[in-house]
Amino acid sequence: METAVIIVLLVIALALFFDFTNGFHDTANAMATPIATGALKPKVAVLLAASLNLVGAFLSTEVSKTISHGIIQEDQIEPLAFLPIIFAGLIGAITWNMLTWLLGLPSSSSHALFGGLIGATLVGASVTAIDFGVVLSKVVLPALIAPFTAGVIAFLLTRLAYAMTRRYDNKPDGRDGFRWGQIFTSSLVALAHGTNDAQKTMGVITLALIMAGLQDGAHADPQLWVIFACAFTIALGTYMGGWRIIRTLGKGLTDVKPAQGFSAESSTAATILASSALGFALSTTQVASGSVIGSGLGRRGSTVRWRTVGRIAIGWLLTLPASGAVGAFAALLVVLFGGWGIAIDAVLAVAIILALFWRSRRNQVDSSNAMSEVADSGLAVKVKRNPPPTRRQRAILREQARRKAEQEAREKAERKAKAKADARQAADDKRARDKVRAAGKPGTGPAAPPVDLPGAPKGDEK
Amino acid sequence: MNVSIDWLAFLQVFGAALAAGTVVVAFYALGLRMLVRAGRAPVVAPAEFTDAITVITEKEARRAAKAAAKAARKSPLTDGQKRVALVAAYASFFLCGLAVLGGLLLIIFGH
Numbered sequence: 001m002e003t004a005v006i007i008v009l010l011v012i013a014l015a016l017f018f019d020f021t022n023g024f025h026d027t028a029n030a031m032a033t034p035i036a037t038g039a040l041k042p043k044v045a046v047l048l049a050a051s052l053n054l055v056g057a058f059l060s061t062e063v064s065k066t067i068s069h070g071i072i073q074e075d076q077i078e079p080l081a082f083l084p085i086i087f088a089g090l091i092g093a094i095t096w097n098m099l100t101w102l103l104g105l106p107s108s109s110s111h112a113l114f115g116g117l118i119g120a121t122l123v124g125a126s127v128t129a130i131d132f133g134v135v136l137s138k139v140v141l142p143a144l145i146a147p148f149t150a151g152v153i154a155f156l157l158t159r160l161a162y163a164m165t166r167r168y169d170n171k172p173d174g175r176d177g178f179r180w181g182q183i184f185t186s187s188l189v190a191l192a193h194g195t196n197d198a199q200k201t202m203g204v205i206t207l208a209l210i211m212a213g214l215q216d217g218a219h220a221d222p223q224l225w226v227i228f229a230c231a232f233t234i235a236l237g238t239y240m241g242g243w244r245i246i247r248t249l250g251k252g253l254t255d256v257k258p259a260q261g262f263s264a265e266s267s268t269a270a271t272i273l274a275s276s277a278l279g280f281a282l283s284t285t286q287v288a289s290g291s292v293i294g295s296g297l298g299r300r301g302s303t304v305r306w307r308t309v310g311r312i313a314i315g316w317l318l319t320l321p322a323s324g325a326v327g328a329f330a331a332l333l334v335v336l337f338g339g340w341g342i343a344i345d346a347v348l349a350v351a352i353i354l355a356l357f358w359r360s361r362r363n364q365v366d367s368s369n370a371m372s373e374v375a376d377s378g379l380a381v382k383v384k385r386n387p388p389p390t391r392r393q394r395a396i397l398r399e400q401a402r403r404k405a406e407q408e409a410r411e412k413a414e415r416k417a418k419a420k421a422d423a424r425q426a427a428d429d430k431r432a433r434d435k436v437r438a439a440g441k442p443g444t445g446p447a448a449p450p451v452d453l454p455g456a457p458k459g460d461e462k
Numbered sequence: 463m464n465v466s467i468d469w470l471a472f473l474q475v476f477g478a479a480l481a482a483g484t485v486v487v488a489f490y491a492l493g494l495r496m497l498v499r500a501g502r503a504p505v506v507a508p509a510e511f512t513d514a515i516t517v518i519t520e521k522e523a524r525r526a527a528k529a530a531a532k533a534a535r536k537s538p539l540t541d542g543q544k545r546v547a548l549v550a551a552y553a554s555f556f557l558c559g560l561a562v563l564g565g566l567l568l569i570i571f572g573h
């Protein structure tokens with residue numbers, strides 16, 4: 001039992017470390033768009049993200065239940081023997097998470113966690129220990145569907161936001177006001193992040209407590225101290241992660257307009273919150289990325305850079321099996337060497353973490369390795385600086401061109417008629433002068449009275 | 463191995479997220495539209511002009527403020543009409559906030 005307690009303590013420490021890296025990694029995801037549009041000062045954004053992550057962690061426990069009471073079939077495993085497997089799974093998750101973060105590869109903390117747990121269980125326990133129905137319906141499928149869902153919603157919302165505020169008279173459209181709105185929507189994203197991501201760690205710790213017999217398996221709700229510990233750790237990680245944003249100041253971010261950012265954040269928050277309520281363990285990074293791509297496409301004159309999309313998608317697809325492989329390797333060490341395997345795992349984990357940390361200190365932090373995947377996905381959409389006109393704008397332009405052409409034709413006709421009239425007038429005048437001159441030549445008396453010439457314009461006709 | 467997938471749940475998430483997002487964006491956009499109608503087109507310069515801000519420069523922000531003031535002066539609406547538009551704008555923002563709060567309460571107490 002003592003060994004079990006030690007392993008539980010190790011699992012809790014490692015899980016909280018994972019929670020910290022999760023918050024550290026994801027601050028940028030929640031706050032990338034409001035910083036890009038200038039809705040919030042970077043320092044304020046980081047503080048807001050940390051506070052709301054803390055609050056969000058207390059809102060719901062559905063995702064935590066999915067992990068602690070859904071993925072693993074408790075009746076198929078030996079509880080105490082399963083504790084080292086959870087430990088191995090966490091090592092897989094943290095290693096992969098830190099490696100991708102350092103290399104600047106698109107990844108997801110959540111998928112790294114699931115991959116690590118599943119890989120370790122497959123090797124350390126058995127295939128039957130995993131409920132593939134739950135894994136498919138609550139982890140794999142949401143992972144594949146959620147970014148598309150968020151993208152489609154963000155696309156539609158961006159169209160709606162632009163259509164409702166569009167003006168055709170070139171007067172101010174008030175779209176700047178979406179910057180105010182972004183303060184609220186980005187706060188909602190941070191809150192949603194807390195409801196989904198903090199709970200994953202709660203789920204893992206609760207699972208370990210159940211396995212060690214320290215919590216009743218029938219009640220999968222996380223204990224209050226677990227909720228507090230996870231909430232504060234993710235908030236601390238989020239706050240500490242902010243220095244990267246402040247240092248990089250969002251360099252490399254795409255051209256995100258306030259209306260677009262507002263729609264993307266609304267879509268991200270709505271998708272994550274709705275999923276959290278149903279217990280779907282999503283990757284907030286992927287949902288936020290999907291929203292940024294969708295909202296970019298919602299702007300006029302945008303095209304997709306498929307190569308960037310492909311790179312991001314491959315990174316996403318790779319996360320689950322790759323972290324699974326690392327988790328499986330860690331579990332294999334436990335299976336082969338028992339207690340020594342756990343020690344080797346622990347030493348390896350510390351060594352990897354220290355090595356990666358040292359490496360990250362050595363490297364200059366810049367946009368290529370420190371900015372979020374969300375920023376990366378913004379680059380997947382190319383938006384023209386001068387977008388083509390909408391259908392109504394085209395109709396207005398056509399109407400303007402028609403009126404202009406009509407006006408020009410009318411002016412031309414008037415000019416022609418005037419010239420003709422002037423020429424006729426000049427000719428008549430000349431003829432009249434000639435006549436007068438001819439009539440006045442024979443006599444020397446006063447000039448003859450003017451002759452009423454046919455065709456000459458009369459005074460009252462003018 | 464019994465693999466059962468609740469496809470309806472995915473549709474629920476999509477429907478709920480789309481509906482919630484539409485309500486929030488529509489009311490907020492309507493509020494902005496009404497503010498513009500009331501002659502108070504919001505000109506919100508970025509909180510800080512960091513390197514990330516590629517959408518607007520300080521000069522452009524000043525120009526936008528001038529254009530908004532000019533448009534407000536030339537508005538053909540009467541004072542009464544402007545007041546109605548302003549009330550409608552605040553009502554829209556309030557409804558938007560109410561929708562968000564309602565959604566959150568539904569998540570917290572719905573389960």
